[in-house]
Amino acid sequence: MEYNNVCQPRKTENPMGEDLINESDALRTESTTGILGYRLRRAQLSVFQRFLQVFEEMRLRPAEYSVLLLIDDNPGRKQTEIADALGIKRANFVTLVHALQARGFLERRAAAGDRRANALHLTVEGVQFLAAARARHEDMEQQLLSQLGGEASRSQLLALLDRLG
Amino acid sequence: MEYNNVCQPRKTENPMGEDLINESDALRTESTTGILGYRLRRAQLSVFQRFLQVFEEMRLRPAEYSVLLLIDDNPGRKQTEIADALGIKRANFVTLVHALQARGFLERRAAAGDRRANALHLTVEGVQFLAAARARHEDMEQQLLSQLGGEASRSQLLALLDRLG
């Protein structure tokens, strides 16, 4: 996010209303408006930016939130299973899990029947934290819903996004 | 409050007695399917992944493609103008422009009336390269169009994405 005050070049006084040589008007951006990937990226960045802002004081990142959600719905699963479901490489998943464990939100118990694997479980604090996060996220989704113009639009968008997977 | 959620991996019904040991059920992912940001990200990653694959032999990245498009539609603009329009920091834009210039696709001419600024122009090779890229991208958009199920769906998706900006 750019917080800089992007100052426009100061325009010279132009009382006559004539066109100035250095007048800089808006750029033509039609070529990008037809690119699905570009629009997808802009929208995703916008939504993620809001997420980061909303969850800044909770110090929760999008990936971490999805990890907590998935463990809550699938307690006892191995790291690789959760990571695969989220499209995260298990090597990178280690750091994620360790960070959440360091904050006391999850445990890595010994998996029954496989001494290599860690069975992931939320702790009590993890469940409480997730509940708070869910509430916050609910508000955010509500905002997005109103931006989209209603539940019909939202579910339509989700359906269309699914077809791109 | 008590927390005794020690779930073992669920066993599926197994009347035939086969495939029990290694059987690992699919995870429950309903919690993520309702998250707009998550779905947006997955869709965007999928589309970008295809872009990278399609343009691998042309060695063209999404950001570079958008830069070429914007310069083609707005020749003579300053670096900062192009960068701002694409949401790219001017510091990071330098590397982008230099790379494209090194490949002979654009020029940084002295801007008329401002000796600080570079006026960006496509070279002949840049125009030719962009034409080839446009053709390739056209095919890709066509694929996405059929995935979405028609032009109506596509324009609806674009409209919905716009509301998230």
Add this chain to the structure above:
DNA sequence: CGGTCAATGCTATGGAATATAACAATGTTT
């Protein structure tokens, strides 16, 4: 005119996400 501030392009740098390689321990298969 001189002084102050802003803009432009640039370099350097750090953080975050992502990808691969390799390893020890363990499990599976032959």
Add this chain to the structure above:
DNA sequence: AAACATTGTTATATTCCATAGCATTGACCG
């Protein structure tokens, strides 16, 4: 028993993105 696969892990490289600061140049103001 031997060969191979999986799991978690570390190390590392790359890419993207953000900030700070610099020299040059321009705009503004007294």
